Amino acid sequence: MAGDKPNLRWGVEQKLQFIEFRLFWEGHVNRSDLIEQFGVSPNQASGDLNRYIALAPDNMVYDKSGKTYVRSSGFIPLFLKPDATSYLSQVRSVAEGIVASHDSWIGSLPAFDAPPAPARGVDPKILRTIVIAARRKEAVEILYQSMASPEPQWRWVAPHALAFDGFRWHARSFCEKSGEFRDFVVSRVIETRHTRPSSSSPLSDAAWHEMVVLEIGPHPDLSPNQKRVIELDYGMHEGRVSITVRRALLYYALRRLGLDTDPAARAPQDQQIVLLNGESVRELAA
């Protein structure tokens, strides 16, 4: 019956996916939804809805009383794989203004909030310069405000990767001034000037390529039941789980997991997890 997706044009495929997205997440679709989202005529929207029914007859019925198409009980997505992470990521992006509401397919946005991350914004042109330099394996001259010097200084760096520490974006780069690979906070780059070919190889960034394994387990002072729940939360087996992280990001990973302080600094219920191989890991942290 259904199942054979003919070669559809991109625009048509998008509209069918949209119908399915709304059916799954909201339970219903309207002709007017298509009109708003894609700017098509009522006429065309009718056609698209009926095309969807023709391709997936068991997924959707028209509810005359509700004046809307509703998902039927035997709904099986045909054009989309429903994904909670992606939906939640969209919720966050729309709520935080990263994505305009009309660019998202979510029709009725759930109320949402998250603890704010008060980090300065990144200038798109500066970011572009860094990204392009990384791609071309070039060095770029940046005016950088470091923690060490009072005034911003020009220096040549050869970026090769981006990293996010939870708050700030970093450009992992070879710094010609210090002769080392370092993290540069992108929002501390005031300006960029020239670029030129770079002789440094990203492969020599040992701290970036070397992986560290963190062994974590539930806090020993939790009750057996609390331990079990934490194990479920973190996907632990037999009281432990391994997390692999680049040595260059180890500091941020420990901080993010709340493992950069003495485990006694928080109550066990707040701390939740502890590092099981702390001795071998902590000496690697920068």
Next chain:
Amino acid sequence: MAGDKPNLRWGVEQKLQFIEFRLFWEGHVNRSDLIEQFGVSPNQASGDLNRYIALAPDNMVYDKSGKTYVRSSGFIPLFLKPDATSYLSQVRSVAEGIVASHDSWIGSLPAFDAPPAPARGVDPKILRTIVIAARRKEAVEILYQSMASPEPQWRWVAPHALAFDGFRWHARSFCEKSGEFRDFVVSRVIETRHTRPSSSSPLSDAAWHEMVVLEIGPHPDLSPNQKRVIELDYGMHEGRVSITVRRALLYYALRRLGLDTDPAARAPQDQQIVLLNGESVRELAA
């Protein structure tokens, strides 16, 4: 010359935006880029590129030697507002598998990594049930694994908002069992059963609607120069910035900012910021 955008069809507008996105971020576009992204014929792609030139003659020229269209120096985006946050968010989404590479417009993905967040995934159907219940102001019966009880238990909750604490997603809900508003970790919901109308009003969730103001400043033990950089990073004026956060999220906000422990638990360079109004804030934390 340029500037007047005629009423274009959705599909055409998307392609022009795509051309502009690639021009801005990568510096060049190919006919083959359009072919890959939208599945059009080489023929049509030519047409679209020339349509773009007709609409924005000063933005792009064909580099015969490079065999590609390149951004010209006077490039002014016409269909898109370049946004670093949105670009970086895409980088992260693609790198973490949230968005398929071919659904993103980024052609050449920069190398990227971030500290992993080892949290269990959320089941899309369970999330959907919660989101729909919130929209319809309904209560839903969930099988929930709490920290308190050894076995999961059925209980009626009326969700009204989603919250993200940096690791886990929560459903802010009225719990009929306890008669209070509480956070339920979505990934700890094993199953959902019935729904029914709810009498509880989201407006009575005091901790959700009450806002707390955090005053933060640079760590006092930093050097004047280091303080200045931190002030720039966090957008502080005169050594302080106010962050407003829901009381229900206060705990997570403090944790995220590293303000939930004694300021002496970390070295000043690691701690970076301190809470200036700690006395009045900390007594509110759950």
Next chain:
DNA sequence: ATCGATACGTCAAGTTTCTGGAAGGTTCCG
């Protein structure tokens, strides 16, 4: 019980977009 508003549906004519095929141009490289 009728009327108006709001949905969706459909038929027809005309425009825009797109494909496929065919022929042609430029630059680079071996």
Next chain:
DNA sequence: CGGAACCTTCCAGAAACTTGACGTATCGAT
């Protein structure tokens, strides 16, 4: 020089879409 890898243009036909007109079902208000 010839081939590869780009982009371009012309044409006919198909698919997608718009505009306009007219018809249908449901609901709620008068």
